[in-house]
Amino acid sequence: MATTPNKPAAAGKPVAGKQSKQGFVYLPLIAGWLVPGAGHFLLGKWIRGTLLAVSIIAMFVLGLAMQGKLYTSAQDILDMLGMAGDLGNGLLFFISRMLGLGAQPVETTVADYGTKFIVVAGLLNIIAAVDAHNLRTGRKSS
């Protein structure tokens, strides 16, 4: 597909709209990590934020519903990578851990898919949070 990548803004000159002029520059990044879509909500991107939130939360919940596992310890390299992905879910991960969800061992193929759904939801949430940060700094124009 012949689509050009996003154009970067001139160095040090944010070009995003009125929403990016005030406040802590990393707030959309942190908020977007903690709550899927919140970074875009802070910037007034309501539709994008809603689509991101629905997609990421649905993927996380489906992963748990498929009896996927939440990584709780990092004993080898694969566990560490899985936990890094899970941590990308922000508060969803911590709340689920507190509620004891995703603690059962993986015994079926579908449960393994569920584990991957949870990890990928976290990675997608990090991408979404970085996108909100890029909108905030003007690296992404709109």
Add this chain to the structure above:
Amino acid sequence: MIHPSHFTAVLLFSLFASIVFGITMRDTPRRMFRYGAYCFILFVGSAIVLSWVMFLIAR
């Protein structure tokens, strides 16, 4: 607890990942939609092709 078929899992995964890719990788709604649809077709298409390849290898 839900137990979707493998193909349903592929469709769900592709749908959600494509939505996020479309929104984050492009900067206008039209291009977001086109890129999201492109990613979705590639996800599902590659899963079908690889499934057939593995089926034929396993025979």
